[in-house]
Amino acid sequence: xxxxxxxxxxxxxxxxxxxxxxxxxxxxxxxxxxxxxxxxxxxxxxxxxxxxxxxxxxxxxxxxxxxxxxxxxxxxxxxxxxxxxxxxxxxxxxxxxxxxxxxxxxxxxxxxxxxxxxxxxxxxxxxxxxxxxxxxxxxxxxxxxxxxxxxxxxxxxxxxxxxxxxxxxxxxxxxxxxxxxxxxxxxxxxxxxxxxxxxxxxxxxxxxxxxxxxxxxxxxxxxxxxxxxxxxxxxxxxxxxxxxxxxxxxxxxxxxxxxxxxxxxxxxxxxxxxxxxxxxxxxxxxxxxxxxxxxxxxxxxxxxxxxxxxxxxxxxxxxxxxxxxxxxxxxxxxxxxxxxxxxxxxxxxxxxxxxxxxxxxxxxxxxxxxxxxxxxxxxxxxxxxxxxxxxxxxxxxxxxxxxxxxxxxxxxxxxxxxxxxxxxxxxxxxxxxxxxxxxxxxxxxxxxxxxxxxxxxxxxxxxxxxxxxxxxxxxxxxxxxxxxxxxxxxxxxxxxxxxxxxxxxxxxxxxxxxxxxxxxxxxxxxxxxxxxxxxxxxxxxxxxxxxxxxxxxxxxxxxxxxxxxxx
Numbered sequence: 227x228x229x230x231x232x233x234x235x236x237x238x239x240x241x242x243x244x245x246x247x248x249x250x251x252x253x254x255x256x257x258x259x260x261x262x263x264x265x266x267x268x269x270x271x272x273x274x275x276x277x278x279x280x281x282x283x284x285x286x287x288x289x290x291x292x293x294x295x296x297x298x299x300x301x302x303x304x305x306x307x308x309x310x311x312x313x314x315x316x317x318x319x320x321x322x323x324x325x326x327x328x329x330x331x332x333x334x335x336x337x338x339x340x341x342x343x344x345x346x347x348x349x350x351x352x353x354x355x356x357x358x359x360x361x362x363x364x365x366x367x368x369x370x371x372x373x374x375x376x377x378x379x380x381x382x383x384x385x386x387x388x389x390x391x392x393x394x395x396x397x398x399x400x401x402x403x404x405x406x407x408x409x410x411x412x413x414x415x416x417x418x419x420x421x422x423x424x425x426x427x428x429x430x431x432x433x434x435x436x437x438x439x440x441x442x443x444x445x446x447x448x449x450x451x452x453x454x455x456x457x458x459x460x461x462x463x464x465x466x467x468x469x470x471x472x473x474x475x476x477x478x479x480x481x482x483x484x485x486x487x488x489x490x491x492x493x494x495x496x497x498x499x500x501x502x503x504x505x506x507x508x509x510x511x512x513x514x515x516x517x518x519x520x521x522x523x524x525x526x527x528x529x530x531x532x533x534x535x536x537x538x539x540x541x542x543x544x545x546x547x548x549x550x551x552x553x554x555x556x557x558x559x560x561x562x563x564x565x566x567x568x569x570x571x572x573x574x575x576x577x578x579x580x581x582x583x584x585x586x587x588x589x590x591x592x593x594x595x596x597x598x599x600x601x602x603x604x605x606x607x608x609x610x611x612x613x614x615x616x617x618x619x620x621x622x623x624x625x626x627x628x629x630x631x632x633x634x635x636x637x638x639x640x641x642x643x644x645x646x647x648x649x650x651x652x653x654x655x656x657x658x659x660x661x662x663x664x665x666x667x668x669x670x671x672x673x674x675x676x677x678x679x680x681x682x683x684x685x686x687x688x689x690x691x692x693x694x695x696x697x698x699x700x701x702x703x704x705x706x707x708x709x710x711x712x713x714x715x716x717x718x719x720x721x722x723x724x725x726x727x728x729x730x731x732x733x734x735x736x737x738x739x740x741x742x743x744x745x746x747x748x749x750x751x752x753x754x755x756x757x758x759x760x761x762x763x764x765x766x767x768x769x770x771x772x773x774x775x776x777x778x779x780x781x782x783x784x785x786x787x788x789x790x791x792x793x
Contacts, residue, residue: 232321233500233519234553235713236273237703238595242561243280243302244672245653246598248665254672257303261311264318270601271703274321276424278561284334286393287618291332295411312419324415326423328408329430330394338395345382352404353395354387365437367476368446372622389430389476391618399431399485409492422500429505431482434475442472447630478507486510486517502555514551520593523556532570534728534745538719545717554592558583559600565650568605575747578785581698581767582743585787588706589741591717599654601699603683606649607676610639614674620646648673655679657686705765711737726750740790744782753778758792765789
């Protein structure tokens with residue numbers, strides 16, 4: 227593995243700063259709390275951290291509306307404290323990458339305040355402004371978060387463009403001054419020693435300049451109504467195609483790749499830095515070494531159930547599309563999606579499935595990304611009281627359900643809770659104490675704490691139990707680090723017709739591992755026709771019979787994950 231880069235061998239861990247660790251006892255996670263938890267992260271086996279936005283922000287969109295790209299939000303701490311965090315992470319051989327939001331700023335950013343002040347302001351062209359037509363917006367484009375993509379500003383009697391909320395005006399990347407300012411912001415953190423960036427929503431950076439109308443033939447409200455009543459895959463596909471048609475002029479335009487190549491050049495001014503994009507578009511790899519180092523394998527998540535056939539087909543398609551020098555990247559959850567424990571659980575065997583799915587993530591070809599809290603089985607917590615909802619997307623769904631869907635307040639609140647990202651952003655559960663040990667007793671946390679911390683879903687209780695999910699994470703990560711074939715080896719599926727068991731070989735130059743995952747609640751008998759001289763058990767979620775495993779007749783326990791070394 228000596229020829230691999232650090233980001234190819236690393237296990238990444240996403241920290242959502244607001245919910246990770248409250249170091250000063252005010253109910254909000256902060257830099258001080260992150261510093262205090264670095265030894266915990268080291269003990270878990272984490273090699274690299276991805277921080278969701280830590281910059282100053284009005285927090286309309288939970289930090290993804292940035293008002294200053296070169297500072298730390300006072301709620302989280304100071305720039306000096308962040309530098310201490312970075313240095314302490316590096317001292318433990320833990321890399322740190324930051325979320326970089328390139329598409330838009332907050333409407334409270336000094337740049338936008340200037341831009342909207344007058345038509346002749348020097349920063350006017352730093353954002354996308356257009357006059358309307360007969361008292362209407364420039365065209366019929368929508369914001370992905372609902373309503374028109376154009377917001378009227380009476381100060382200059384014109385409209386500004388926003389792909390997301392109106393509080394997040396899009397930057398005009400066709401202006402060289404914008405490009406320079408944003409690249410300089412990246413350099414600011416790179417100079418400090420940050421190891422790279424996760425690039426937020428990069429596909430939306432450019433939109434068609436001619437402002438032609440989209441012609442999907444439906445309104446956004448109609449699509450929302452139809453989305454509520456999906457009954458089969460065909461309907462889901464049809465709605466997806468209509469969404470794509472609706473936004474076809476607003477994302478993934480060709481010019482983005484020239485920009486990514488320029489950003490890659492900025493990154494390469496500094497040794498050993500990297501970029502990973504919030505996109506699943508293979509095209510962002512470029513030739514494999516001239517755009518982004520990695521993009522996420524989000525297609526694997528677009529299913530209600532992870533099954534052997536689904537994962538097998540995903541890997542077959544995904545790996546075949548990659549350029550020769552490109553490196554895969556896999557995840558099962560993040561701050562925008564439901565948590566692993568319940569999303570991929572069945573309600574009865576969630577713990578066993580969580581272990582199985584961790585082994586899957588750690589043994590697929592590519593770099594794995596974990597999300598804070600999933601190592602103790604944190605689950606989604608539906609917040610149905612509108613007064614406690616913090617995700618504006620949840621409030622949007624609530625208003626939509628009441629206004630368009632004719633739902634009762636209770637039904638609308640349930641719909642909002644289910645679609646909210648609050649449910650998977652609740653405070654990390656550190657102990658079986660008040661506020662799950664996240665904040666002191668008597669403090670109101672920024673989001674309610676999931677009460678299941680009292681049922682053993684917390685770090686302190688699981689530290690004491692050698693068979694806990696937390697200690698299983700430690701064992702799995704350690705096994706990956708100690709087994710080169712699982713990090714750098716090739717991938718070859720076997721027994722591809724098996725509906726219940728997923729199996730594949732990871733082969734290195736001197737090592738071959740057979741990964742066998744039983745996705746069934748029933749024991750399974752499997753056999754493998756592989757030409758090997760010897761086999762030994764490297765790892766299993768269940769007790770295995772003594773002696774060398776017999777590839778001609780393996781019995782797998784329900785939800786067993788088995789890794790065999792073959793020579």
